Amino acid sequence: MSGPALIGLDWGTTSFRAFRIGADGAVLERREAPAGILQVQDDGFEAVLEREIGDWRRVAPGCPIVASGMITSRQGWVEVPYLHCPAGAHELAAALHPHRLREGELVHFVPGLSREDEEGVPDVIRGEETQIAGLTAGRSTDPDRDVLAVLPGTHSKWAGVEGGRIVWFETYLTGEVFGVLRLHSILGRLMEGDGHDRDAFRRGLAYAGEGGAGLLRRLFSARTLGLFDRLPTSGGASYLSGLLIGTEVAEAIARRPLPTAPVQVIGGSRLVDHYLEALAACDIEAVRAPDDAAARGHVVIARCAGLMP
Amino acid sequence: MSGPALIGLDWGTTSFRAFRIGADGAVLERREAPAGILQVQDDGFEAVLEREIGDWRRVAPGCPIVASGMITSRQGWVEVPYLHCPAGAHELAAALHPHRLREGELVHFVPGLSREDEEGVPDVIRGEETQIAGLTAGRSTDPDRDVLAVLPGTHSKWAGVEGGRIVWFETYLTGEVFGVLRLHSILGRLMEGDGHDRDAFRRGLAYAGEGGAGLLRRLFSARTLGLFDRLPTSGGASYLSGLLIGTEVAEAIARRPLPTAPVQVIGGSRLVDHYLEALAACDIEAVRAPDDAAARGHVVIARCAGLMP
Numbered sequence: 348m349s350g351p352a353l354i355g356l357d358w359g360t361t362s363f364r365a366f367r368i369g370a371d372g373a374v375l376e377r378r379e380a381p382a383g384i385l386q387v388q389d390d391g392f393e394a395v396l397e398r399e400i401g402d403w404r405r406v407a408p409g410c411p412i413v414a415s416g417m418i419t420s421r422q423g424w425v426e427v428p429y430l431h432c433p434a435g436a437h438e439l440a441a442a443l444h445p446h447r448l449r450e451g452e453l454v455h456f457v458p459g460l461s462r463e464d465e466e467g468v469p470d471v472i473r474g475e476e477t478q479i480a481g482l483t484a485g486r487s488t489d490p491d492r493d494v495l496a497v498l499p500g501t502h503s504k505w506a507g508v509e510g511g512r513i514v515w516f517e518t519y520l521t522g523e524v525f526g527v528l529r530l531h532s533i534l535g536r537l538m539e540g541d542g543h544d545r546d547a548f549r550r551g552l553a554y555a556g557e558g559g560a561g562l563l564r565r566l567f568s569a570r571t572l573g574l575f576d577r578l579p580t581s582g583g584a585s586y587l588s589g590l591l592i593g594t595e596v597a598e599a600i601a602r603r604p605l606p607t608a609p610v611q612v613i614g615g616s617r618l619v620d621h622y623l624e625a626l627a628a629c630d631i632e633a634v635r636a637p638d639d640a641a642a643r644g645h646v647v648i649a650r651c652a653g654l655m656p
Numbered sequence: 657m658s659g660p661a662l663i664g665l666d667w668g669t670t671s672f673r674a675f676r677i678g679a680d681g682a683v684l685e686r687r688e689a690p691a692g693i694l695q696v697q698d699d700g701f702e703a704v705l706e707r708e709i710g711d712w713r714r715v716a717p718g719c720p721i722v723a724s725g726m727i728t729s730r731q732g733w734v735e736v737p738y739l740h741c742p743a744g745a746h747e748l749a750a751a752l753h754p755h756r757l758r759e760g761e762l763v764h765f766v767p768g769l770s771r772e773d774e775e776g777v778p779d780v781i782r783g784e785e786t787q788i789a790g791l792t793a794g795r796s797t798d799p800d801r802d803v804l805a806v807l808p809g810t811h812s813k814w815a816g817v818e819g820g821r822i823v824w825f826e827t828y829l830t831g832e833v834f835g836v837l838r839l840h841s842i843l844g845r846l847m848e849g850d851g852h853d854r855d856a857f858r859r860g861l862a863y864a865g866e867g868g869a870g871l872l873r874r875l876f877s878a879r880t881l882g883l884f885d886r887l888p889t890s891g892g893a894s895y896l897s898g899l900l901i902g903t904e905v906a907e908a909i910a911r912r913p914l915p916t917a918p919v920q921v922i923g924g925s926r927l928v929d930h931y932l933e934a935l936a937a938c939d940i941e942a943v944r945a946p947d948d949a950a951a952r953g954h955v956v957i958a959r960c961a962g963l964m965p
Contacts, residue, residue: 466863469880501842502876520843520875527836533810534829554775561907562871563900567811567827571778591872598870 350407351375353655354400355645356454358418359383359474365400366642370656374642376403384423392424393448404452411654413645415457416474419444429461429471435512436480436644440651457648460513470518474641475504478613481643482636483508493606496636497599497626499592499618501526505599507606517602521595522618529584534566537573538583547582548621551589552628555597562594588621596625611636659716660684662964663709664954665763667727668692668783674709675951679965683951685712693732701733702757713761720963722954724766725783728753738770738780744821745789745953749960766957769822779827783950784813787922790952791945792817802915805945806908806935808901808927810835814908816915826911830904831927838893843875846882847892856891857930860898861937864906871903897930905934920945 352370356363361383367376382395396404404410419427427444434442444456459473475498483494494508501523506516529535554565569587572578578586610633612622619635626633637643649655661679665672670692676685691704705713713719728736736753743751753765768782784807792803803817810832815825838844863874878896881887887895919942921931928944935942946952958964 466865468863468874468877469884469886470876471880471883517873518876519872521872523841523843524833524837524872524875527840528833531836531840532832534832554777556775561911563828563830563833563904564826564907565777566829566833567779568777571780574780575778577778595872598873602870 349375351403351410352407353645353649354403354410354412355642355649356412356414356418357416357474357477357641357645358414358423359416360385363395363399364641365403366639366645367400367403368642368646368655372643372646372650374639377639377642384417384420392418396448396454409452411649412452412454413443413457413649413654414454415477415641415644419456419459420473425456427456427458430458430476432460432462432516433509433512433514434460434476435508435510436484436647436651438512439476439480440648443648443652455649455652455654457644460516462515464517470516472504472506472516472518475506475516475613476513477644477648478640479506479508479513479644480647481640481645482611482613483511484643484647492608494608494611495606496611496613497622497633498613499616499622500614503595507603517599519595519599521591525588525591528566528569528587534569534583534587537570537580538587539580541584542581543617543621544579544582544585547578547585548589548624549628550578551586551591552593552625553589555590555593562591565590565594589625592621592625593628596622596629596631600629600631605631609634613640658684660712660719661716662954662958663712663719663721664951664958665721665723665727666725666783666786666950666954667723667732668725669694672704672708673950674712675948675954676709676712677951677955681952681955681959683948686948686951693726693729701727705757705763718761720958721761721763722752722766722958722963723763724786724950724953728765728768729782734765736765736767739767739785741769741771741825742818742821742823743769743785744817744819745793745956745960747821748785748789749957752957752961764958764961764963766953769825771824773826779825781813781815781825781827784815784825784922785822786953786957787949788815788817788822788953789956790949790954791920791922792820793952793956801917803917803920804915805920805922806931806942807922808925808931809923812904816912824912826908828904828908830900834897834900837875837878837896843878843892843896846879846889847896848889850893851890852926852930853888853891853894856887856894857898857933858937859887860895860900861902861934862898864899864902871900874899874903898934901930901934902937905931905938905940909938909940914940918943922949 351367353368355366363382498504503519613636662677664675672691812828922945
């Protein structure tokens with residue numbers, strides 16, 4: 348095993364992901380474990396590091412470690428204050444929060460970002476700022492070209508990048524609303540299975556409509572269409588997913604002009620395909636971002652901070 | 657106990673409500689029990705009738721019984737097909753569904769209503785049609801004047817009445833979305849208690865804004881305001897309630913012109929006060945409808961059907 352020049356950690360609420368990165372910035376190896384911050388007791392974070400990537404560290408003593416994600420939240424390992432938006436790789440590198448391990452090495456925590464919307468209400472990201480830094484650094488096109496990034500998930504994030512810095516971002520509760528309605532609501536009781544039914548998904552997208560308004564009213568359709576045998580129970584979950592994702596996309600794109608470059612959808616899950624379909628349904632050009640955006644972000648931030656060549 | 661001229665049953669998903677009604681249409685006595693259709697096993701409905709109002713029936717053998725609500729749904733006692741909207745008391749009376757009890761008497765079930773929205777998606781009510789019939793029959797003003805009725809609840813209903821008939825209605829999933837987010841989401845974890853915090857409720861209303869769009873985005877504020885200590889955890893649930901009710905009201909009033917008469921908000925719960933406040937925040941005149949709208953509806957439908965004088 349060749350020693351890494353950098354170890355990147357994307358440490359979230361439910362999962363731990365680690366990247367062994369070479370001096371050229373390429374990912375040599377990746378590991379993933381269900382050891383998110385919710386699964387780790389008290390001071391167990393250093394033990395997780397030893398268990399999951401102890402061998403990487405032993406072959407490269409002193410190798411810098413950069414960590415991003417919910418690991419820097421109040422429920423994580425070390426709480427790091429949010430950096431205010433706009434911010435890019437340089438600002439993130441300057442605000443890295445070093446934490447010394449018992450063995451003497453440093454983990455450099457990447458801060459999350461905060462901003463306020465036009466009504467003065469705060470919004471936050473932790474982890475996505477690193478993926479977005481990686482996305483824009485890795486692009487072959489003009490690095491100063493404006494980028495719109497979408498990161499689907501429990502709390503979907505939309506972010507605008509100008510001149511290599513995140514200038515705004517917004518959170519949509521789409522995934523979480525889907526989850527609680529699917530599992531705990533009267534709507535969910537009429538649904539069977541969670542396989543993807545593309546026709547039902549598209550019907551949900553279509554009903555979400557152009558304006559995106561009226562979600563509280565339209566949600567009831569997930570019940571009535573089943574009640575009148577116009578939607579199979581096996582398609583109920585996909586229909587609800589389409590309705591919610593379609594609403595998110597309609598809400599988000601109504602808020603500001605789109606950049607000329609294709610929208611970049613970041614993530615490794617099938618959810619990315621669903622967002623690409625939802626964007627296409629609105630005639631918006633969108634592409635799946637390259638894999639390992641988080642690792643690319645660790646590299647660009649580490650380089651800005653002088654932690655690797 | 658004077659014998660009733662009519663027994664009205666408002667039999668829903670979670671509760672059983674019965675009205676002993678005199679020949680002049682006045683409610684002589686009301687009873688309520690936690691014996692909704694979800695609590696009744698198999699053929700237990702007739703036993704519930706005997707247990708809850710057997711004494712009423714014995715003093716007035718042959719007294720007609722009119723029943724409305726989810727008792728006529730597939731999960732209820734006797735499934736009654738929906739009547740298509742527009743419909744008023746006369747159409748409901750003509751469509752009463754008689755069901756003979758073992759003792760020979762009839763229960764007359766009131767059908768629910770169905771309609772389709774402009775996209776052809778169905779919507780339904782069961783029980784509210786009777787309350788609305790009672791509301792418009794009991795009004796001292798011109799019975800042909802247009803009425804907008806709002807029935808807050810797990811599934812809030814808005815309905816337009818013209819010439820004494822329900823000409824449209826819509827369902828909003830507001831109460832259910834509140835419930836699942838309060839109990840099962842990350843938002844709910846930051847909330848403590850369910851007491852009404854009027855200031856927090858008003859802040860939620862205000863943030864819902866005029867257009868009502870962007871709910872999926874705005875929901876995240878219920879988390880971030882707590883995170884930045886700008887909302888007490890004790891006010892979290894009221895804030896979320898205000899945000900959701902404010903969004904419902906904004907969505908609903910944007911869809912069609914308001915009638916000149918005050919909006920009638922129907923129900924016995926504190927939720928009615930919250931809807932009155934939300935409507936007032938939008939400068940919409942609204943009043944609490946008289947109590948026992950369901951019983952008034954049973955009377956007007958029974959009279960149309962010739963079941964009582």
